[in-house]
Amino acid sequence: MSTAVVAATVCSRTQSANPILYKSMYKFTNSSSEAVSANQYPSMDEQLDADIESILKCLHRTRDSMTNISYHRPIDTNELAELVFQARVISRNMKAIVNRHFDAKEEGIQLQRERELTALEQQKRGRINYFAKRVSISIKYSTESHLAMNGNRRDKRLQLLEDSMEKVDKHRLFILLAEGNMAPY
Secondary structure (H helix, E strand, O other): OOHHHHHHHHHHHHOOOOHHHHHHHHHHHOHHHOOOOOOOOOOHHHHHHHHHHHHHHHHHHHHHHHHHHHHHOOOOHHHHHHHHHHHHHHHHHHHHHHHHHHHHHHHHHHHHHHHHHHHHHHOOOOHHHHHHHHHHHHHHOOHHHHHHHHHHHHHHHHHHHHHHHHHHHHHHHHHHHHHOOOOOO
């Protein structure tokens, strides 16, 4: 059974009245086939942040649905395990999207630097102008500073996703402890 079908069945059983959760789960369980290009749109970071925010809301709704399951009937550990599994799949896919986005950004910066250096070499100027221009290009595309900035941005977004997934895991544990269920996960 494909992941999207599992997500649809889990959502239809637990939160049939909440189509937003179903939409979010379906969108991000199939996200491994999406291509992310950092230079395609100027607002890719904003779109990425909006997608991360929707994933965080989806994971919050997953916790709410776990609570609803425990209130209405005895806990079915398989249903709870399916919800946690789908939350993990969504979180992993979004982490892959974030990593791909920032890898593409770093590659784009290196590619721009190489293009400018190639264009500079094709110009027939004096040695002093050549070296001065090369130094300015090297400073402009300082790899270490761009890597540090991108690394911080990447880590911040990944930490949000990891924290949210950790909350889902803790919530599952609290529900199982509150129920007094000693069944293995």
